[in-house]
């Protein structure tokens with residue numbers, strides 16, 4: 157039986173390590189995205205009843221509850237055997253968790269990444285170990301026991317000792333599922349770009365060596381296994397019976413349908429993928445509401461740059477002093493370094 161993946165690509169911040177097609181987008185884009193998403197889901201002629209549902213992104217835990225209800229109502233198969241909400245620690249409230257439960261969510265995956273505050277801050281996230289513990293308690297109080305915690309090995313300033321602290325944090329909470337990822341260093345994340353450029357921002361010089369990252373991963377395998385949480389996929393660990401039914405479909409080549417920006421689909425024979433650019437995905441429905449804003453940052457892709465707009469003067473000044481933008485007559489444009497870090501510049505103009 158097939159699974160359904162739905163992407164909500166909006167985030168409160170762009171985390172330094174993140175290489176997903178997600179980020180900070182104008183508020184005005186959300187209703188456009190919602191409409192496009194609903195149209196995409198409602199256009200399906202269901203040949204099967206979905207048995208799993210997975211909300212990823214992005215940060216779907218910030219999804220407006222009425223909008224989320226509308227989307228879930230468009231997907232057949234309730235009650236799904238597994239319906240997962242990816243959540244940012246600190247985004248959970250009594251109201252949200254109660255609503256998710258009533259909509260059919262029965263599994264929550266928290267993007268913890270680390271239990272060590274200075275490491276969390278370096279990523280751009282704002283939670284603490286206490287907030288994670290409160291979130292887990294809140295979920296359990298609402299009857300959601302199927303909880304996953306994500307950890308990343310390779311964060312700036314992480315050490316073998318601090319990794320043990322994060323593993324302690326996971327084990328103390330007694331969750332049945334843990335995901336452990338090794339930091340991906342590529343041009344799609346700001347931290348990855350900085351590491352590749354031998355730069356100093358985002359704590360790039362403090363990223364542990366590959367050898368240490370491998371040690372951390374192997375230590376996680378060992379300590380989780382000692383606690384009865386076995387690896388069942390390279391990055392995924394669970395107590396027997398608590399494996400992610402949805403994610404297993406990807407690894408077992410069972411069919412799944414993806415909706416939203418950058419969502420992938422596989423029908424058993426064919427694979428396809430939606431646009432990974434949120435604006436492109438949403439614009440398939442209609443023009444963006446905030447065209448002026450978009451024109452500004454899209455224009456910066458051009459070598460000729462854009463005319464300086466007064467409302468962006470503070471950001472432009474900062475980027476010029478960071479060496480990412482330069483004056484060009486009456487215009488501003490990306491420097492060679494700015495071209496490599498363009499996503500970061502665009503994000504500032506999208507707020």
Ligand code: SF4
Pocket residue numbers: 166167168169170171174175176178179213214215244267
């Ligand atoms: S890691 Fe999660 S919250 Fe952070 S930018 Fe990526 S999708 Fe958004």
